[in-house]
Amino acid sequence: MFTGLVETIGTVLEYTELDTTSSGGNGVSAIIGDCASILVDVHLGDSISTNGVCLTVTEFDEAKTQFKVGIAPETLRRSNLGDLKTGSKVNLERAVTSEVRLGGHVVQGHVDTIASITKRVPDGNAITFTFQLRDKDYIHYIVEKGFIAVDGTSLTVTNVNYETFEFSIMMVSYTQSKVTLPTKDIDGSVNIEVDLTGKLIEKQIELNLNSQIENKDSALNKLITSLIEKKINEVLGK
Structure with missing residues (x-):
């Protein structure tokens, strides 16, 4: 379980497609670095949210500066992790412990679908982003002022259009400097996990x-x- 409060932004160092004869099946293997701050207490088998997707640590280097994960075919179908490449930036968050304050909302790391950015409009020092869902049925779980996880970031829904299958959020300037969303352009894809409560x-x-x-x-x-x-x-x- 996660909170949707991104801890750091990592960098994809290696991204390798696996064939059906490998131990990982025909998914993908990725090595993610520039994230020493969240690996100080890492163990094999730990869960790390990567752009909102719960992935399992299968390896890490001795200096604890990078970790390796496997990405299954189902995860590639559900999320935008198939668009990653060497050099891509990703939001990272460790699984919560009993001592962590739940500052965001309960995020499973089980991405439901992806969405495309249809609008980004400055509003003072904030930015309003509007997204359109790929899988339309999930719009029924999105409500104004409700929670939503976008690329693993816990955000509040500010508007919902049930006819166009779109919803909007507003991102304040502090959050803009901590996550990857502001670096994405119109038509860029994001992972969406709707609130489990609905x-x-x-x-x-x-x-x-x-x-x-x-x-x-x-x-x-x-x-x-x-x-x-x-x-x-x-x-x-x-």
Whole structure:
């Protein structure tokens, strides 16, 4: 679990596509450096959010200045990590510990989809960014003033357009200097993780409704039966 508060910006030092005969399958292997500040307590198997994607540390150098990860095909399909190349900058955050203050919001590092930057408008020393989702259904989990993770950065939604599948955030000047988003141009892609709360509520409602529909004696079925009988009686003039 992460907070969406980016700790540092790392640099992709190596980015290698793997063939199907390698131990990593046909995914990608990446070495990320310029991040000694977050590797002081690193262990093999640790999770590090990389542009919002939870990745597992498989190797690190003796000086603890760089680490290696494997990126699976499913992750490449869901995220923009397939666009990385040597020299790319990435947002990095270690998994939280019990001592960490939750200054952002609960971020799993399980990217839902990607979005494209459609607008970036200066507003004083802040910047308003607008994004359009690739997978449109996820717009239903985005609400004004709700949380969202963009490339692993915890941000507040300032506007949502459900017809164009777009949403906006405002980034203050301090945050601009700590993350990669301000370096991206119009049409640039970002990883999106919607707030988990909305998905949990939706699933609970779905399961509850299905359970009530399957139970003929449930309150929902009794209500539906009552409404149908009332409508039939109205049609028959009773």
